[in-house]
Amino acid sequence: MKWAGKVKATVTEAGNKAKAVAEANRLRAETEAMREEMDRHFRQMGKLMFDARTGRMRELPEIHIRLCVDRILRLERDIEAAQNHMASIRKWSNP
Secondary structure (H helix, E strand, O other): OHHHHHHHHHHHHHHHHHHHHHHHHHHHHHHHHHHHHHHHHHHHHHHHHHHHHOOOOOOOOHHHHHHHHHHHHHHHHHHHHHHHHHHHHHHHHOO
């Protein structure tokens, strides 16, 4: 009966690794989406700056810039947390 226990342990380990891979892939996709959102905010700030500098806008709307900066900083923290979580998954699934 020892072999049955080994088979069960192997199947359980394979299932756990599959879950870890799925979680890492989900985090990778979320991270990519957050980076794309950051890029949109950077482009928006650049457009606002350009419009203000070229006279297309009377003044630079500080509130819009502040909102973009705040969101970018939050996204940076979220990306770092996701990367740390992915690293812990890798350590756990590849001892």
